[in-house]
Amino acid sequence: MDLKLNQKVELKKQHPCGSKVWTVLRVGMDIKLRCDGCGHELMLPRSKVEKAIKKILSEEDAK
Numbered sequence: 001m002d003l004k005l006n007q008k009v010e011l012k013k014q015h016p017c018g019s020k021v022w023t024v025l026r027v028g029m030d031i032k033l034r035c036d037g038c039g040h041e042l043m044l045p046r047s048k049v050e051k052a053i054k055k056i057l058s059e060e061d062a063k
Contacts, residue, residue, distance in 0.1 A: 006024065007056060017038040021035075022035055031045075
């Protein structure tokens with residue numbers, strides 16, 4: 001999966017704050033994400049993130 005910095009992704013499961021949209025902050029072996037709803041940040045292994053992503057949002061979808 002090709003992820004880029006500042007890209008918006010929609011995850012399969014909802015965050016407790018109610019948002020499913022996250023922003024990619026770091027890409028490598030680990031991927032750092034920030035919740036667009038509450039600002040919570042987490043770093044997960046690439047394999048877990050790739051399984052959790054439902055779709056990569058285009059710029060029009062994220063707004």
